[in-house]
Amino acid sequence: MSQRFQVELKKLVDNSYEIEIGEGLFPSLIRDIQGGLVPGVSKYAIITDSSVEPLYGRPLLALLRQNGFVAELFAFPAGEPSKTRETKALLEDQLLSHSYGRDCCIIAVGGGAVTDLAGFLAGTFGRGVPSLNYATTLLAAADASVGGKTGVNTPVATNLIGVFHQPRKVYIDLAAWRTLPVREFRSGLAETIKHACLADAKFFEYLEDHIGKIVSPDGELILDPETCEQIALHNCRIKYEVVEQDEHESNLRQILNLGHTAGRALEAVSGYALLHGEAVAVGLVIQAKLGVKLGYMTGEQAERVAALLRRAGLPTEIPDAITNRMLMDKMYTDKKVRSGRIRFVFQDGIGAMKRFADGSYSTPVEEATIMELLEEIRG
Ligand SMILES: NC(=O)c1ccc[n+]([C@@H]2O[C@H](COP(=O)([O-])OP(=O)(O)OC[C@H]3O[C@@H](n4cnc5c(N)ncnc54)[C@H](O)[C@@H]3O)[C@@H](O)[C@H]2O)c1
Ligand SMILES: O=C(O)C(=O)C[C@@H](O)[C@H](O)[C@H](O)COP(=O)(O)O
Numbered sequence: 001m002s003q004r005f006q007v008e009l010k011k012l013v014d015n016s017y018e019i020e021i022g023e024g025l026f027p028s029l030i031r032d033i034q035g036g037l038v039p040g041v042s043k044y045a046i047i048t049d050s051s052v053e054p055l056y057g058r059p060l061l062a063l064l065r066q067n068g069f070v071a072e073l074f075a076f077p078a079g080e081p082s083k084t085r086e087t088k089a090l091l092e093d094q095l096l097s098h099s100y101g102r103d104c105c106i107i108a109v110g111g112g113a114v115t116d117l118a119g120f121l122a123g124t125f126g127r128g129v130p131s132l133n134y135a136t137t138l139l140a141a142a143d144a145s146v147g148g149k150t151g152v153n154t155p156v157a158t159n160l161i162g163v164f165h166q167p168r169k170v171y172i173d174l175a176a177w178r179t180l181p182v183r184e185f186r187s188g189l190a191e192t193i194k195h196a197c198l199a200d201a202k203f204f205e206y207l208e209d210h211i212g213k214i215v216s217p218d219g220e221l222i223l224d225p226e227t228c229e230q231i232a233l234h235n236c237r238i239k240y241e242v243v244e245q246d247e248h249e250s251n252l253r254q255i256l257n258l259g260h261t262a263g264r265a266l267e268a269v270s271g272y273a274l275l276h277g278e279a280v281a282v283g284l285v286i287q288a289k290l291g292v293k294l295g296y297m298t299g300e301q302a303e304r305v306a307a308l309l310r311r312a313g314l315p316t317e318i319p320d321a322i323t324n325r326m327l328m329d330k331m332y333t334d335k336k337v338r339s340g341r342i343r344f345v346f347q348d349g350i351g352a353m354k355r356f357a358d359g360s361y362s363t364p365v366e367e368a369t370i371m372e373l374l375e376e377i378r379g
């Protein structure tokens with residue numbers, strides 16, 4: 001006769017944390033850890049990339065040490081191709097060889113590739129240590145540093161391996177945007193436009209009116225301070241309000257994947273020649289046009305989305321080198337695929353998302369319908 005026991009694990013873990021938006025937030029970070037933000041920590045590990053290291057990583061390391069903290073910096077080569085299991089393993093070995101253990105805190109300083117990789121490392125190192133995200137790109141500020149999705153790419157597709165690991169605090173340094181290459185800044189605008197498309201028609205209009213205050217048509221960063229602050233605030237609010245309701249993406253959180261079914265596939269198929277935001281921009285247009293075909297938006301609304309992306313200096317067309325077949329095959333690796341069927345999330349006009357009859361925010365779309373649209377787009 002068998003015996004049965006229930007393991008009761010219903011106690012809720014409080015994963016709440018603060019997001020601070022401002023210029024030059026190192027002093028605030030130091031005050032926070034002096035004030036006990038991350039209790040029980042005796043060592044800090046700054047994880048950053050080779051471009052961010054001299055700009056922000058080293059200055060933070062110096063400040064931590066000046067304030068009596070034990071800290072080291074670990075950097076990996078900048079760029080999406082570094083966001084791999086191999087880089088994570090190298091960093092883990094470096095931490096272990098510096099005697100880092102469960103009493104450490106990881107401070108991710110950089111863009112989304114850094115917060116994804118360092119967050120994944122923090123989620124698994126010693127079975128999980130606390131982490132802080134110090135976002136230095138618009139994309140990380142708008143999206144990647146908030147919400148606890150962490151992970152790495154594999155040769156098959158992006159972000160396939162990872163964990164949910166919420167940071168203890170997120171710092172969004174608006175001053176860091178001034179050193180960003182314009183192409184990287186624009187990449188962050190794609191996720192910004194995505195957020196407006198999925199949740200906030202007024203924010204979409206705001207972006208239509210204010211895009212010229214942050215970047216000029218000839219590619220000069222203008223970065224009007226008030227507009228930058230509004231953009232950071234709106235992005236964070238839209239993202240955390242979704243994450244608060246569905247931290248582990250059981251349904252609602254799928255809406256943050258708007259434009260990503262095709263976007264992530266394009267990013268991978270391009271061999272990361274397309275930046276994440278650039279691929280998402282094209283993915284947003286594909287989603288909008290498919291949405292028109294399926295009756296979820298008007299042609300005029302889809303054109304507004306494409307027009308705003310173009311004004312932000314983002315690509316809206318599939319690169320010639322990527323065939324429809326390549327794109328289609330890669331879409332089958334998307335995490336939303338169920339029973340071998342590609343699923344999309346769709347805008348319901350501008351500023352809202354379509355919810356389907358079964359209650360889900362994603363819906364399967366037949367390969368033939370997607371292929372037909374891709375052929376129409378190519379003209
Ligand atoms: N976890 C999430 O929810 C989430 C959301 C969106 C995107 N992402 C991930 O984020 C990544 C893209 O983020 P990203 O665009 O920030 O990439 P990134 O971290 O690679 O940064 C882009 C480039 O800018 C450089 N850089 C960073 N800050 C700088 C600064 N202030 N001045 C000068 N150069 C600077 C970096 O060295 C890098 O070369 C992708 O891996 C994507 O999958 C994750
Ligand atoms: O936070 C989320 O949820 C998102 O989907 C945000 C996306 O912008 C981000 O690119 C995310 O990493 C994509 O997740 P994935 O599970 O499709 O890899």
Ligand SMILES: [Zn+2]
Nearest residue numbers: 191260276280
């Ligand atoms: Zn994204």
